[in-house]
Amino acid sequence: MTILVTGSTGQVGHELVTMRWPEEVGIVAPARGELDLCDANAVGRLIADHAVSAIINAAAYTAVDKAEKDVAAAFAANTLIPAALAQATCLAGIPLIHISTDYVFDGNATGAYEVDAPLNPLGVYGASKAAGEWAVRLGNPRSAVVRTSWVVSARRSNFVRTMLRLGFERDVVRVVQDQHGSPTLAADLAEALSVITMRMIADRHAPTDVFHFTNEGPTTWHDFAAAIFATCREAGYPVPKLEAIGSADYPTPARRPANSVLSTARIERDYGLKPASWRERLPMLVREILSKGL
Numbered sequence: 150m151t152i153l154v155t156g157s158t159g160q161v162g163h164e165l166v167t168m169r170w171p172e173e174v175g176i177v178a179p180a181r182g183e184l185d186l187c188d189a190n191a192v193g194r195l196i197a198d199h200a201v202s203a204i205i206n207a208a209a210y211t212a213v214d215k216a217e218k219d220v221a222a223a224f225a226a227n228t229l230i231p232a233a234l235a236q237a238t239c240l241a242g243i244p245l246i247h248i249s250t251d252y253v254f255d256g257n258a259t260g261a262y263e264v265d266a267p268l269n270p271l272g273v274y275g276a277s278k279a280a281g282e283w284a285v286r287l288g289n290p291r292s293a294v295v296r297t298s299w300v301v302s303a304r305r306s307n308f309v310r311t312m313l314r315l316g317f318e319r320d321v322v323r324v325v326q327d328q329h330g331s332p333t334l335a336a337d338l339a340e341a342l343s344v345i346t347m348r349m350i351a352d353r354h355a356p357t358d359v360f361h362f363t364n365e366g367p368t369t370w371h372d373f374a375a376a377i378f379a380t381c382r383e384a385g386y387p388v389p390k391l392e393a394i395g396s397a398d399y400p401t402p403a404r405r406p407a408n409s410v411l412s413t414a415r416i417e418r419d420y421g422l423k424p425a426s427w428r429e430r431l432p433m434l435v436r437e438i439l440s441k442g443l
Contacts, residue, residue, distance in 0.1 A: 152346060153201045154178045155186055155234070156208030160302040161248060164339035165205060171347070177201065186230040192237035202350045203244045205342055206234050206285075209278070213252070214402040216274040227277035228284055235288025244291045244349035246342055249359075251298035251330060253279040256406025261367070263412045264296075264359040272403040286358070293345055294359045295338075295416075298409045299373075302335035303437045308370070312377045313435070314443050316389050326371040326393035330409030331363035332427040334434060338362055341422050348420065356419035361411035364427035376428060380435040 150173050156162035157178035166178045177199050185191050186208060195201065210216060210226035231247055238245040252275035253268045270276045285292045301307040315322045341362045349355045368376075371393045378388040396405065416422050 150202045150350065151175045151177055151199050153195065153199070153204045155204065155206050155230075159207055159209070159211075160300055160305050160307065160335040161338055161342075162207035163304060164302065164335045165207060165342065168336070168339055168343065170343065174347075187225065187233050189233040189236040189240075192233060193240060196237060196241045196243065201241070201243060203246065203346050204234055204238055205346055206231060206245065206247045209248065210274070213272070213274045213405075216277065217272060217402045220273050223273050223277040224280065227274070228280040231281040232284035232288055235285045235292060238291070239289040242291075244293070244346065245285060245289045246293045246295065246346050246349070247281070247285045248338075248342070249282050249294050249296040250275070250278045251296060251406060251409035251411055253282065253296065254406055254409070256408045258408050261410040261412040262361070262408075264361055264415050271406060274403060282359070291349065291353070291357060293349065293357055295342060295345070296359065296361050296411060297333045297338055298330045298363050298411055299332040300335050300338065301332055301434065303434060303441060308332075308373065309377055309431075309434060310438060310443065312374050313381070313438060316378060316381060316386075317443070319389050321390045321392060322374065323392045323394045323399070324371045324374045325396050325399055326369050327395050328370050328405055328407055328409070329367055331365070331367050331411065332373055332431075333363045334427065334430050337364055337425060337430065341416070341420075341424075344422060345420055360416040360419070361413050362416050362422065363411050363413065363424060364430060365413075365424045366426050366428055367410045368427075376431055377435060380432045381439075383432075384436065384439065386439070
């Protein structure tokens with residue numbers, strides 16, 4: 150059994166490639182440049198050559214602010230690639246599992262977003278991901294779109310690594326307090342994706358459509374930073390003073406949703422996946438990053 154993973158150099162893609170899969174599973178993860186993911190025919194040939202049983206699409210353009218001017222590149226990665234993968238997997242009769250984002254919402258909801266809430270992205274990145282969702286859902290009935298938020302890991306650029314770096318460089322760190330969401334460890338998301346993928350391979354009638362997965366517990370960027378620095382303090386490292394600011398005090402080219410909290414009710418019901426608390430998982434991640442160095 151072979152699973153094709155795209156975007157293997159990203160946070161989630163790396164976890165998917167390096168995690169422990171069942172012995173019967175082999176992973177194919179083409180390097181950038183080895184496969185034109187926008188070419189459905191090329192993807193189809195790879196599926197046939199390797200007898201691929203499913204594709205997990207972790208490839209994405211995630212430079213949220215840069216996307217406001219780099220529109221073509223954002224839509225190529227976040228819409229055209231999913232469309233090509235959906236076409237190729239549908240023709241091959243295999244599942245496609247696709248990662249999406251909280252940025253497809255405008256952040257105006259008063260509670261956690263359910264999977265069927267109306268999409269209303271605030272910028273180019275969110276719009277390109279929303280279009281990618283439709284391409285996947287319409288292109289392959291045997292597909293699962295898994296939205297997530299605030300992904301962090303021990304590699305690549307992410308909020309935890311940034312806070313740790315700033316904590317060593319500055320005496321004062323200012324972080325927005327009026328944006329709400331739930332952090333997601335890339336390793337936990339990868340594990341959830343593997344469960345969905347294995348079930349969709351084994352059962353043609355496995356649940357499809359849209360799901361949300363984040364670690365448990367809504368918070369704000371400021372309070373997330375406070376938890377990161379608290380973990381550092383407990384480990385004996387010096388920490389900076391943390392100041393809360395509003396989004397208006399930290400303007401960015403792309404607007405961020407004020408509320409990114411996603412309800413995980415459907416994935417818990419359909420796949421039995423109960424996300425762990427990010428507060429319980431954070432100390433392990435911080436220790437891993439500090440042990441490897443920034």
